[in-house]
Amino acid sequence: MMGAPQAKTDDRLTGLAVTATGWAAAPRGDALSRLQSMGLPQRRDEYWKWTRPDTLISADVPPAEAFDAQETPIFGGVDRLKIVFVDGVFSAEESDDLALEGVMIERLAEANSDIHWAQGLYGVLEERGQTPVKRPLAALNTAMATDGLLIHVTGKTGKPISLIYRHVSDTSDAILHHVVKLDEGAELTLLENGPAAARFNKVLEVEVADKASFHHVRAQGRDHARRAATHIFARLGSESAFKSFTLTVNGVLTRNEAVIELTGDDSIAHIAGAAMGDGANGAFHHDDTVFVTHDAERCESRQVYKKVLRNGAEGIFQGKILVKEGAQKTDGYQISQSLLLDEDNQFLAKPELEIYADDVVCSHGSTTGAIDETALYYLRSRGVPKKEATDLLVLSFMAEAVDEIEDDVLREDIVSRLTGWLDRR
Amino acid sequence: MLEIKNLHVELEEEGKKILKGVDLTVEDGKVHAIMGPNGSGKSTLSYVLSGRQGYEVTDGTAELDGADLLDMDPEERAAAGLFLAFQYPVEIPGVGNMTFLRTAVNAQRKARGEEEISAADFLKLVREKAKNLKIDADMLKRPVNVGFSGGEKKRNEILQMAMLEPKMCILDETDSGLDVDAMRLVADGVNALRDAGRGFLVITHYQRLLDHIKPDVVHIMADGRIIKTGGPELALEVEKNGYADILEGA
Numbered sequence: 001m002m003g004a005p006q007a008k009t010d011d012r013l014t015g016l017a018v019t020a021t022g023w024a025a026a027p028r029g030d031a032l033s034r035l036q037s038m039g040l041p042q043r044r045d046e047y048w049k050w051t052r053p054d055t056l057i058s059a060d061v062p063p064a065e066a067f068d069a070q071e072t073p074i075f076g077g078v079d080r081l082k083i084v085f086v087d088g089v090f091s092a093e094e095s096d097d098l099a100l101e102g103v104m105i106e107r108l109a110e111a112n113s114d115i116h117w118a119q120g121l122y123g124v125l126e127e128r129g130q131t132p133v134k135r136p137l138a139a140l141n142t143a144m145a146t147d148g149l150l151i152h153v154t155g156k157t158g159k160p161i162s163l164i165y166r167h168v169s170d171t172s173d174a175i176l177h178h179v180v181k182l183d184e185g186a187e188l189t190l191l192e193n194g195p196a197a198a199r200f201n202k203v204l205e206v207e208v209a210d211k212a213s214f215h216h217v218r219a220q221g222r223d224h225a226r227r228a229a230t231h232i233f234a235r236l237g238s239e240s241a242f243k244s245f246t247l248t249v250n251g252v253l254t255r256n257e258a259v260i261e262l263t264g265d266d267s268i269a270h271i272a273g274a275a276m277g278d279g280a281n282g283a284f285h286h287d288d289t290v291f292v293t294h295d296a297e298r299c300e301s302r303q304v305y306k307k308v309l310r311n312g313a314e315g316i317f318q319g320k321i322l323v324k325e326g327a328q329k330t331d332g333y334q335i336s337q338s339l340l341l342d343e344d345n346q347f348l349a350k351p352e353l354e355i356y357a358d359d360v361v362c363s364h365g366s367t368t369g370a371i372d373e374t375a376l377y378y379l380r381s382r383g384v385p386k387k388e389a390t391d392l393l394v395l396s397f398m399a400e401a402v403d404e405i406e407d408d409v410l411r412e413d414i415v416s417r418l419t420g421w422l423d424r425r
Numbered sequence: 426m427l428e429i430k431n432l433h434v435e436l437e438e439e440g441k442k443i444l445k446g447v448d449l450t451v452e453d454g455k456v457h458a459i460m461g462p463n464g465s466g467k468s469t470l471s472y473v474l475s476g477r478q479g480y481e482v483t484d485g486t487a488e489l490d491g492a493d494l495l496d497m498d499p500e501e502r503a504a505a506g507l508f509l510a511f512q513y514p515v516e517i518p519g520v521g522n523m524t525f526l527r528t529a530v531n532a533q534r535k536a537r538g539e540e541e542i543s544a545a546d547f548l549k550l551v552r553e554k555a556k557n558l559k560i561d562a563d564m565l566k567r568p569v570n571v572g573f574s575g576g577e578k579k580r581n582e583i584l585q586m587a588m589l590e591p592k593m594c595i596l597d598e599t600d601s602g603l604d605v606d607a608m609r610l611v612a613d614g615v616n617a618l619r620d621a622g623r624g625f626l627v628i629t630h631y632q633r634l635l636d637h638i639k640p641d642v643v644h645i646m647a648d649g650r651i652i653k654t655g656g657p658e659l660a661l662e663v664e665k666n667g668y669a670d671i672l673e674g675a
Contacts, residue, residue: 372515374515375515375517377478378515378517379525380476380503381475381502381503381511382503382585382589383500383503383504383533383536384528385536386498388532392528393517393520395519396517396518398519399568400518400519402519
């Protein structure tokens with residue numbers, strides 16, 4: 001029974017071929033071989049038992065209507081370099097010139113030389129992230145991505161690079177692959193927003209050299225029926241910093257994976273996510289699957305994930321901290337929490353710690369619950385009406401995740417989206 | 426004026442009777458104190474008046490200036506002029522104290538059909554009131570009650586009271602967990618709010634708070650009823666002899 005559909009999808013894999021020329025042909029070919037040997041994800045895979053992969057890998061894209069939010073686009077008030085993709089296709093006329101001080105930006109689709117700096121990274125960090133947990137959709141992405149950006153940061157960039165993913169066609173199927181390389185001491189803030197397509201498969205590989213720092217703030221699109229499978233693969237050098245925050249509002253299916261390796265001493269990696277979902281708009285299923293590896297001394301990592309669920313929404317968290325032998329003085333923290341605004345929702349969490357060093361501090365916690373009645377009563381007793389008081393408590397719940405965003409303007413913008421969701425409910 | 430008549434209250438889930446016929450009137454401009462042993466129903470009375478869930482009123486009435494409190498949501502009671510200073514103020518991470526205060530002030534103004542206070546006027550007002558309570562700028566910026574000491578939490582309650590300018594203030598064991606200096610600071614804050622148009626109901630175990638907030642009337646509560654009412658001397662009597670004599674005499 002289980003074999004038949006798998007044989008069918010494997011037939012599809014056998015039929016795939018890499019079309020790239022130049023430097024990328026080899027890593028793409030390798031990725032295709034990886035994918036063919038591991039097969040597409042299935043429910044029986046340990047890390048897919050709570051999220052159905054079928055609509056992420058089906059031959060036909062389940063249609064999704066583009067949603068007109070009729071509001072000020074996020075990050076609108078930020079001075080930034082805008083790069084726009086429409087249904088996964090680069091839009092030159094909507095984008096700024098790909099020129100910014102301290103950084104070189106190139107499109108993957110146009111980088112066809114035989115030798116390229118991205119050679120040592122494209123598909124390389126993804127491949128490292130395939131062990132011990134296989135991530136077939138990322139290998140598929142490396143092999144088949146139609147475009148993406150290769151961003152080489154050599155200094156401090158004057159302003160953020162902002163990737164805007166517009167969704168127009170109801171059946172668009174986009175595969176984008178970005179590589180970001182930060183040289184020693186370099187700094188970049190990368191913004192991403194928008195649904196991108198009816199179905200979006202995205203990989204972001206980030207190499208953070210010694211003393212470099214990478215900030216990432218992302219807002220996934222509000223389209224109710226959109227689907228997304230995204231991966232972040234990051235490797236950190238010593239005294240470097242990686243901070244990533246993702247806001248997810250709506251989306252019938254979202255799977256966000258992050259694989260972070262701390263390979264240099266004294267580095268820090270913070271990854272956070274705030275998801276708000278309402279099952280009444282079709283469905284809402286949001287899955288954060290995170291793997292942080294400490295392979296150096298005195299590093300700090302934080303995973304902070306918050307989900308607000310209502311009307312039959314589903315939230316998943318699978319998070320791991322692996323502390324390798326010798327990674328002494330590791331400070332690892334992981335929290336995953338859900339706030340259920342009514343009774344029909346589901347939150348499933350699998351926090352994991354695996355520690356092979358003896359001088360470390362690692363903590364993890366996972367909770368799920370309703371609005372705190374005592375706090376609600378306290379606010380109401382001060383004259384704050386129930387709806388407004390509930391909203392304040394939702395924002396209070398989200399605060400630990402949102403506070404991971406260092407930049408005040410970006411954080412306020414994210415908070416305004418949370419408030420917007422609350423106002424609409 | 427707060428008028429409570431024959432108030433009977435049970436715990437909603439267990440059906441346990443807590444208040445068994447409370448009669449109490451607090452006139453405008455007066456300070457009434459309620460003392461009584463543990464479990465006498467003092468805190469329950471404050472919760473029921475402010476609208477906390479989990480209690481069922483089986484008989485009796487409670488009115489503020491003639492309006493039926495028991496028929497209102499907690500926020501409506503607040504807008505009507507009732508304020509409860511909590512025994513255990515609640516921590517609300519992620520919500521700035523200032524945001525909280527402003528939200529509360531404006532919500533009450535809105536409920537009363539008044540215009541919202543401007544940001545500048547609010548800031549001026551809150552700074553002035555905070556200064557009197559020795560609440561610094563940092564405490565105003567921090568999330569509501571998070572990381573506050575016991576004394577800071579109680580002062581923050583009084584700050585809210587000062588900002589909201591209620592008609593009827595209930596202080597639920599505001600002295601608990603406070604050292605002498607902190608208690609004096611809180612009492613000064615309360616005394617500054619004493620006004621001909623404002624009534625106070627001070628719930629406490631101990632006489633010592635009443636040295637600082639001088640009551641006009643003292644009630645002794647036991648087993649869900651007011652069993653004795655007198656002047657300030659009644660509190661002194663409790664302090665000297667404990668509750669036993671009064672309970673026996675009742």
